[in-house]
Amino acid sequence: xxxxxxxxxxxxxxxxxxxSVVYSSAVFYFVFYCNSYNTIRQNIxxxxxxxxxxxxxxxxKWYCLAxxxxxxxxxxxxxxxxxxxxxxxxxxxxxxxxxYYPIVAxxxxxxxxxxxxxxxxxxxxxxxxxxxxxxxxxxxxxNWPITDTVLMTVVFFISLALxxxxxxxxxxxxxxxxxxxxxxxxxxxxxxxxxxxxxxKIFIILILPQGVxxxxxxxxxxxxxxxxxxxxLSGYWVLYFGMLGNAEVYPYKFFGN
Numbered sequence: 001x002x003x004x005x006x007x008x009x010x011x012x013x014x015x016x017x018x019x020s021v022v023y024s025s026a027v028f029y030f031v032f033y034c035n036s037y038n039t040i041r042q043n044i045x046x047x048x049x050x051x052x053x054x055x056x057x058x059x060x061k062w063y064c065l066a067x068x069x070x071x072x073x074x075x076x077x078x079x080x081x082x083x084x085x086x087x088x089x090x091x092x093x094x095x096x097x098x099x100y101y102p103i104v105a106x107x108x109x110x111x112x113x114x115x116x117x118x119x120x121x122x123x124x125x126x127x128x129x130x131x132x133x134x135x136x137x138x139x140x141x142x143n144w145p146i147t148d149t150v151l152m153t154v155v156f157f158i159s160l161a162l163x164x165x166x167x168x169x170x171x172x173x174x175x176x177x178x179x180x181x182x183x184x185x186x187x188x189x190x191x192x193x194x195x196x197x198x199x200x201k202i203f204i205i206l207i208l209p210q211g212v213x214x215x216x217x218x219x220x221x222x223x224x225x226x227x228x229x230x231x232x233l234s235g236y237w238v239l240y241f242g243m244l245g246n247a248e249v250y251p252y253k254f255f256g257n
Contacts, residue, residue, distance in 0.1 A: 004047050007048050018206075019206055024205045030234065031233070031237075046078075049068065053081075077199070080199045090103065111186060145188070155180060159177030162207070165214070180197060211225060
């Protein structure tokens with residue numbers, strides 16, 4: 001668990017001038033912490049990949065490379081970090097305003113053609129586990145996750161705010177939120193793609209605390225938003241982990257069987 005939490009804390013602490021440390025930590029614990037018991041290796045990979053992205057943002061490329069290698073060492077699906085780094089490069093140059101919408105369109109097309117895309121990926125990346133292109137992982141019966149739909153819809157609107165309401169627009173973080181939102185569909189039809197999109201979803205620990213953008217900028221509204229966020233995250237945690245028993249973390253499964 002320390003390998004999961006320490007990289008997360010490093011990123012949150014160094015982003016404290018942009019987002020609340022308390023709010024970001026709350027998002028991590030209510031949304032991701034229980035899952036990390038069940039899928040520990042991938043959650044470690046997610047944490048180190050988030051840390052590698054932070055190093056990339058602060059122009060410490062060798063640290064970024066080291067973080068990526070550690071992430072890949074724990075779980076090969078962390079290769080998706082190359083896509084995240086590429087998107088960051090495209091959305092932090094002088095043409096970021098014009099590149100944002102073509103990337104959005106490309107993501108939508110990729111979602112529509114996900115089965116062909118994943119077969120293409122595994123053809124050129126044979127080191128990835130072959131079980132992920134089996135019928136079990138590539139397709140599954142549609143069953144919309146209501147709790148995640150509500151969560152990621154909120155993330156989607158806050159991501160829009162990062163582009164259209166924030167004075168210092170954050171195209172990269174907004175794109176991470178949009179891709180994570182698209183992951184709702186991918187996770188609904190493919191278990192393998194669901195796991196892949198977790199690497200984008202982890203960025204919501206930096207997105208959700210910024211929902212205060214929808215309020216006038218003052219201390220009272222920040223406190224109000226903190227209370228609303230706490231209630232929202234608590235409700236998500238009780239329903240998703242407690243009542244529905246997701247991740248099968250039994251100490252948290254206090255309702256149902």
